[in-house]
Amino acid sequence: MADNAKPWTASMPDTQFQLMHDILAAPSPIGLEAAMTEGVLKPYFEGFAPEGWAVRNFKGHAGVVLDTHPGRDDLFTVMVIGHADKIRMQVRSIGEDGKVWINSDSFLPTTLLGHEVSIFSEDPEAPGEYRRLDGGTVEALGAIHFADPKLRAGEKGVRKEQLYVELQIHGKDKKKQIEALGIRPGDSILMNRPIRRGFGPDTFYGAYLDNGLGCFVSAESARLVAESGGAQNIRMLFAAATYEEIGRFGSRVLVGEMRPDAIIGVDVNHDYVAAPGIGDRRMAPVEMGKGFTMSVGAIVSEQLNRRIEQVARDNDIPMQRDVVGADTGTDGMAGVLGNVDCAATSVGMPIRNMHTISESACTRDVLACTYAVAETLKAMDAEEKQTGVLAEAFRSQHPRLDQARSLGHQGAGDAED
Template sequence: MSESKKPWNQSMPDEQFNLMRDIIAAPSPVGLEAAMTYGVLKPYFEKIAKDGWKVQQFKGSAGIVLDTHPGRDDMFSVMIIGHADKIRMQVRSIGEDGKIWINTDSFLPTTLIGHEVKLFSEDPEKPGSYRVIEGGTVEALGAIHFADAGLRSGDKGIKKEQIYLELQIHGENKKEQVEKLGIRSGDSIILNRPIKRGFSPDTFYGAYLDNGLGCFVTAETARLVAEAGGTDNIRLLFAIASYEEIGRFGSRVMVGEMKPDAIIAVDVNHDYVAAPGIGDKRFTPLEMGKGFTMSVGSIASERLNRFIETAALENDIPLQRDVCGRDTGTDGMAGVLASVDAAATSIGFPTRNMHTISEVGNTSDVLASIHVITLALQAMDAADDGKGSLRAEFENNHPRLDEAVSLGHQGGDKKED
């Protein structure tokens, strides 16, 4: 493949970037994911789908699956999973002074202060109908003038119980003013920061790369597969899951229902090289802009990784190996958690400042993941004869370390260019 035809070495086109922004911007807090799945991704799936493909829906959550061969349980099937749910804050209680005290969920309290948010409130008189309130900010202390010396110096931190939403309420009956809006305990609050292109080349920043980014990659992989004519011998399940942030519950339901033979989770990863204060912990040196990441470890399928790594090597797509140990930390664990026999791995892209309003990613890593997954799926389709050969290959080709060849010392000479 010529250099000019390697999208992962090019800047992401505006049209594709805008789709990525729209997917990530969809308000989809945990348990309320339909804005992303039904509002953005389902129409996109229906637009790109080939004849005969079908969008599967579920009763207990707003997750969806684009199925290339509905009903063909005899085919070798691969599920590619991104998760639509975002971590959220929730209203805890309303104070007499009009402060809306909130739970911070999976955010560090100190990263929230001063940032604009959206509050989504269900109409108390019309259950199922939601309203949105904008213009509020997250606060904890007010002015620096009221903070004690330890907080001013940074010696003391902010507790999650101190976090509240400031809606600029004033005048008489402040609590009643808030209550008249229909705001109630449990209402969802999310950060209001759509992604933008960054200062450095091919970067972007904003809130909720975790994991609208994985959903974007899943959707774009589906598009490339469709544009190439689909698959003949394997069934692809492009899944957008829910509930990942609270235990990966949505993907395990999908896997339990559809029982794929292989699972490729797509989720954000960490730029450990840039992460402050962890150098002495000696994490795998994953770095933004150096390519997609592939999980290796106890739970990751060596055979499935072989298809992905081969596609990367043959097409000069930059790859970084991510040590996952006994848990990928992603929906790649869905097969294990659902007790389904599936080969699994996880593909990602290093990001910075995860679970903040200023997460950072690199479009080249994202494009690399889209194309390597597409190429790996096409290689798997070519490797299957339509009669169960690929399933047999996975069953019969687990690595045999007792057959490992001896490796001797290679000497002290430098590796040749």
């Protein structure tokens, strides 16, 4: 990459930001992800894919994969995975007073109160057809005047069983008014907050950065590879998986079906520096605005990490190491969970307020992650062209700690100055 071409140091162009907006705004609750995968990502893939590349979809779920070399199982294969499914609330029951009682899924109940939502209801008279109902808000307590003293003082919280959607229904037979709309238990509910640019330089905020951002990085890294004429010597799979929020099931299926040699999972990460109330936990100093993150620990391949880190160094792409312990918590685990032998790691972007309606991030971090992934893929493509033994290198070059060099004290240097 040319020294003067460092997009991660500049503001994201409006056209690219609009693509990110459209990906994140697509209504894709768990089990109903096609609005993002087939409505936004598939047409985008097809718009830039060179001749011979192909988009694959699946029978049991709405995941999609852009494949640079369909059928070439003999090539070293790298899969980049983001997940398209969004945390969704669901209708639990309908009250006589017109309240639509809901579950909170993976949201903290208190973060939902007062926020606008959309209900997606399957037409009872036409199974498979869906309607969208806007204008509702999530409530639990009503007016402060009716709350007990402990709630008013903040000494007591909101239970998930208290949550309902307020549709402003009034008059007679309120429950029947709701039922006449065809709203039923199990209908999906999403927060209605598309992203917009933030107050801080090169920031943005809104709902569902987790994990449309991973799908954005997958798609944009594919475009960068295509525009550079890459993917000549290895097979690349750019994936938008499903079911991550309920156990990373969709990516397991993709990996089981396509059996890549390496996986780069892409997901949001936490800004631990800004996270309130965790100072005494001594978390890794991962911070929004300081570059993409790379997982260290769990099942990650140090060989794959080494290649990513080298690319970041060579191109001056800012990178932060994140300690993940026993589990990356992302689709980077898909290979080991799916019983497929592959090198894997996880990269991402630090965000604030994860699993809320006001998730926040920095566009420079998103671009850093995108270019780090694209440049790593191109470097691996070049490595295969030069050596022809990339697969064997991953098999035979596992780090040997018994061969580690002895390290002594290096001196205080300028520490006393």
